Amino acid sequence: MANNIKITIITVTYNAEKILEETILSVLGQTYNNIEYIIIDGGSTDNTIDIIKKYSDQITYWVSEPDKGIYDAMNKGIRIATGEWINFMNAGDSFYSQRTIEECAHFINHNSDVDILYGNTIVTYKNEKYLSIPKEISLLKKHTVFCHQSSFIKTSLLIQYKFNIKYKILADYNLFRSLFFNKYHFKYIEQPISNYESENGVSATQIQKVELEYAQIKYANNKIKLFFTYIKIYIYQIIKYLIPNTIIESRKRKLRSKDLYLKKITK
Numbered sequence: 001m002a003n004n005i006k007i008t009i010i011t012v013t014y015n016a017e018k019i020l021e022e023t024i025l026s027v028l029g030q031t032y033n034n035i036e037y038i039i040i041d042g043g044s045t046d047n048t049i050d051i052i053k054k055y056s057d058q059i060t061y062w063v064s065e066p067d068k069g070i071y072d073a074m075n076k077g078i079r080i081a082t083g084e085w086i087n088f089m090n091a092g093d094s095f096y097s098q099r100t101i102e103e104c105a106h107f108i109n110h111n112s113d114v115d116i117l118y119g120n121t122i123v124t125y126k127n128e129k130y131l132s133i134p135k136e137i138s139l140l141k142k143h144t145v146f147c148h149q150s151s152f153i154k155t156s157l158l159i160q161y162k163f164n165i166k167y168k169i170l171a172d173y174n175l176f177r178s179l180f181f182n183k184y185h186f187k188y189i190e191q192p193i194s195n196y197e198s199e200n201g202v203s204a205t206q207i208q209k210v211e212l213e214y215a216q217i218k219y220a221n222n223k224i225k226l227f228f229t230y231i232k233i234y235i236y237q238i239i240k241y242l243i244p245n246t247i248i249e250s251r252k253r254k255l256r257s258k259d260l261y262l263k264k265i266t267k
Contacts, residue, residue, distance in 0.1 A: 008083030026094035
């Protein structure tokens with residue numbers, strides 16, 4: 001295996017003028033010297049493009065045009081990528097340290113059987129930080145085990161499988177689940193890879209849609225279980241107007257904790 005593998009970082013963004021620059025600087029500040037950086041913008045109408053242009057001489061490729069959502073944009077990035085491995089670090093998120101890519105590349109070089117590398121995540125929610133430590137990879141059968149921001153995937157696999165854009169929130173889970181069932185090798189690196197802003201994440205504010213997509217993915221061949229999940233979500237939508245908002249927030253925290261195994265970071 002090559003000692004200096006080429007790694008592509010793809011940032012997907014749309015109207016992200018307040019959060020994009022931090023992400024860009026996180027990528028450009030990496031110590032690793034063989035990075036291809038791609039930004040796919042969905043046709044922003046704020047100052048996002050001005051921020052991209054500010055760093056355009058250090059960005060390998062960028063484009064701003066309408067797309068069909070975040071996963072369609074990520075698929076565009078895959079088609080353009082020339083690196084052997086890909087990480088998706090979307091607007092608002094960042095690498096844990098300046099040496100993150102260097103350390104992950106070193107791990108890949110010394111583990112020839114790895115297809116998907118994944119690690120820990122520092123999750124920020126309501127101004128509090130949590131350490132997300134993935135557990136058994138076999139739990140991918142049931143739900144998300146790690147954040148896609150904290151993973152590096154072989155480009156060849158992403159070209160073959162891609163993200164299914166019919167899933168608007170959990171296409172990343174669907175892809176990782178498919179790779180797991182097709183016996184590709186997941187390897188865990190015991191260190192944080194990314195800082196993830198959960199407060200502004202798509203899935204953080206859409207519990208019913210998250211649970212519906214989980215069901216559609218897991219029960220694609222079991223219409224009875226899928227039907228009862230529809231009923232459960234319908235009932236939840238009714239009773240959410242009858243119970244205090246604090247209970248709703250508790251449910252959100254429970255779902256997030258179940259997926260990402262959050263441990264609060266104390267000062």
